[in-house]
Amino acid sequence: xxxxxxxxxxxxxxxxxxxxxxxxxxxxxxxxxxxxxxxxxxxxxxxxxxxxxxxxxxxxxxxxxxxxxxxxxxxxxxxxxxxxxxxxxxxxxxxxxxxxxxxxxxxxxxxxxxxxxxxxxxxxxxxxxxxxxxxxxxxxxxxxxxxxxxxxxxxxxxxxxxxxxxxxxxxxxxxxxxxxxxxxxxxxxxxxxxxxxxxxxxxxxxxxxxxxxxxxxxxxxxxxxxxxxxxxxxxxxxxxxxxxxxxxxxxxx
Amino acid sequence: xxxxxxxxxxxxxxxxxxxxxxxxxxxxxxxxxxxxxxxxxxxxxxxxxxxxxxxxxxxxxxxxxxxxxxxxxxxxxxxxxxxxxxxxxxxxxxxxxxxxxxxxxxxxxxxxxxxxxxxxxxxxxxxxxxxxxxxxxxxxxxxxxxxxxxxxxxxxxxxxxxxxxxxxxxxxxxxxxxxxxxxxxxxxxxxxx
Numbered sequence: 274x275x276x277x278x279x280x281x282x283x284x285x286x287x288x289x290x291x292x293x294x295x296x297x298x299x300x301x302x303x304x305x306x307x308x309x310x311x312x313x314x315x316x317x318x319x320x321x322x323x324x325x326x327x328x329x330x331x332x333x334x335x336x337x338x339x340x341x342x343x344x345x346x347x348x349x350x351x352x353x354x355x356x357x358x359x360x361x362x363x364x365x366x367x368x369x370x371x372x373x374x375x376x377x378x379x380x381x382x383x384x385x386x387x388x389x390x391x392x393x394x395x396x397x398x399x400x401x402x403x404x405x406x407x408x409x410x411x412x413x414x415x416x417x418x419x420x421x422x423x424x425x426x427x428x429x430x431x432x433x434x435x436x437x438x439x440x441x442x443x444x445x446x447x448x449x450x451x452x453x454x455x456x457x458x459x460x461x462x463x464x465x466x467x468x469x470x471x472x473x474x475x476x477x478x479x480x481x482x483x484x485x486x487x488x489x490x491x492x493x494x495x496x497x498x499x500x501x502x503x504x505x506x507x508x509x510x511x512x513x514x515x516x517x518x519x520x521x522x523x524x525x526x
Numbered sequence: 527x528x529x530x531x532x533x534x535x536x537x538x539x540x541x542x543x544x545x546x547x548x549x550x551x552x553x554x555x556x557x558x559x560x561x562x563x564x565x566x567x568x569x570x571x572x573x574x575x576x577x578x579x580x581x582x583x584x585x586x587x588x589x590x591x592x593x594x595x596x597x598x599x600x601x602x603x604x605x606x607x608x609x610x611x612x613x614x615x616x617x618x619x620x621x622x623x624x625x626x627x628x629x630x631x632x633x634x635x636x637x638x639x640x641x642x643x644x645x646x647x648x649x650x651x652x653x654x655x656x657x658x659x660x661x662x663x664x665x666x667x668x669x670x671x672x673x674x675x676x677x678x679x680x681x682x683x684x685x686x687x688x689x690x691x692x693x694x695x696x697x698x699x700x701x702x703x704x705x706x707x708x709x710x711x712x713x714x715x716x717x718x719x
Contacts, residue, residue, distance in 0.1 A: 304575070307575045308575075311572060311574055311575075314572050338573040338575070341573060342572050342573055345570060345571075345572055348567070372570050375566055375567055375570065376567055376570055378566065379563060379566050379567045382563055394566075401565055401566045401567070401568070401569065402566065404563055404565050404566050405563055405566040408561055408562075408563045408566075411561060412561075433565070435562050435563070435564060435565050438559070438560070438561075438562065439561050439562065441559060442559035442560065442561050443561075445559055469559065472557035472559070473557075473559070475557070476556075476557055479554050487554075502555070503555040503556070503557050503558075504557075506554065506555045507554045507555055507557075510552060510553075510554045511554075513552075
C-alpha cells in the first residue's frame with residue numbers, strides 16, 4: 274500500500290510527500306528502498322540516494338542497474354573513488370555497459386588517473402567518449418592527439434562549447450595565442466556572451482601586448498561578470514598600459 | 527552527473543611592461559581556464575526499476591524467502607482457516623527434504639491440538655493478502671517439536687506487550703520466522719523415524 278501511494282505521489286510530482294510515506298516503513302523492503310532512492314535522487318539528495326541504493330544492492334548484488342545507480346549517486350556527491358569502484362562493479366557484472374565505462378572514465382579523470390581513463394574511453398568507441406579521450410590525452414600532455422580528437426568531435430558537434438573551451442585551455446597551456454584567438458572567436462559565434470571566450474581573447478591580447486584590445490575584452494567581461502576580480506585587475510593593467518603608451522607616444526611627439 | 531568536471535589551466539604569462547610613473551612591472555592576473563568533460567556523462571541518468579514505474583500490483587522479485595514467508599505466515603494467524611484438528615492431516619513440504627510422509631505421523635492428536643492459540647496478536651496491516659497454507663504447515667511442524675516450545679514462542683507475541691503495534695508485528699513475525707527456520711533445520715538434522 275505504501276508503495277502504491279508513494280508511486281502515485283511521485284507521478285503527481287509530490288516527491289516530498291512520497292518520501293515521507295516511504296520513510297514510515299518499519300522494515301526494509303527493496304522495492305520501497307529503490308523508489309525512495311529514485312525520489313531522493315530526483316530531489317538532489319544524492320548522498321541519501323546513495324545510502325538507499327547501497328542497501329538495495331546488498332539485497333540484490335547481481336543487479337547491475339542498482340550498482341550503476343549507486344555509482345551515479347556517488348559521482349553526483351563527487352565521491353569519485355567510491356563512484357569508480359561502483360562503476361567497476363557494474364563492469365565486472367557486465368563488461369559491455371558503455372554507460373558505466375563512460376562513468377568510470379570520468380571518475381578516473383577526476384582522480385587524475387588519465388592513463389586508465391583513456392583505456393576505458395577507448396573501449397567506448399566514439400560519441401561522448403571522444404571528449405573523454407581528448408581530455409585524457411590533454412592531461413597526459415599529448416596535445417596534438419588531443420587537438421585532433423577535439424576537432425573530430427567538433428566536426429560532428431560544431432557548437433560544442435566544451436570542446437572549444439578545452440581547446441582554448443590547451444592553446445593557452447601551449448602559449449599558442451593565435452590558436453587561442455581562433456578558438457575563442459569560434460566560441461563567441463556559438464555563444465556571444467561567453468566569458469571564457471572573452472577571457473581567452475583578453476589573454477591572447479595581453480600575450481601579444483595588444484593592451485587596447487585587452488582592455489576592451491576585460492571591459493566586456495566586466496559587463497557580463499562584474500564580480501570577476503581578475504578582469505578588474507587586468508582591465509586596470511591594460512588601461513595603465515594604454516595610458517603609458519599614449520603618454521609615451523605623446524612625449525615622443 | 528553534476529558539471530563539476532573542471533580542471534584549471536593557469537596560463538603562465540603576464541604583463542611585464544613598465545608601469546607608468548615608477549616604471550615597475552605589474553603582472554596581469556591569469557584567468558582560470560577549466561578543462562571540462564561534463565558532456566561525457568551528460569546523458570547518463572538513473573535507471574528506474576522497470577517494475578516500479580507503474581503503480582498497481584507489483585510483486586517483488588527481490589524479496590527474500592524469509593520475508594515472503596513472514597508475509598504469508600502472519601495473515602494466517604488471524605484467519606486460521608484450518609480444519610478441525612481431529613480431522614486434519616498435515617503435510618509439510620520442504621524443498622530438498624524428503625520427509626513428506628513423516629509429518630502426519632508426528633502431528634498431535636486431535637485432543638491435544640490447540641490451534642490457534644489466543645495469544646497471537648492481531649496484525650491488521652497484513653490481512654489483505656489471502657491466507658497461505660504455510661503457517662499451518664509450519665505450525666504442524668512446530669507441533670512435532672512439542673507443544674511447550676510452540677506456546678513459548680507464541681507467548682512472546684502476547685498482545686499485552688507495551689511495544690507499539692507495528693513493532694510488535696515485526697517482532698512477532700521475526701520470532702515466528704526464527705522458530706520456523708530453527709525447527710526446519712532441527713527437523714532436517716533429526717534421524718529418520
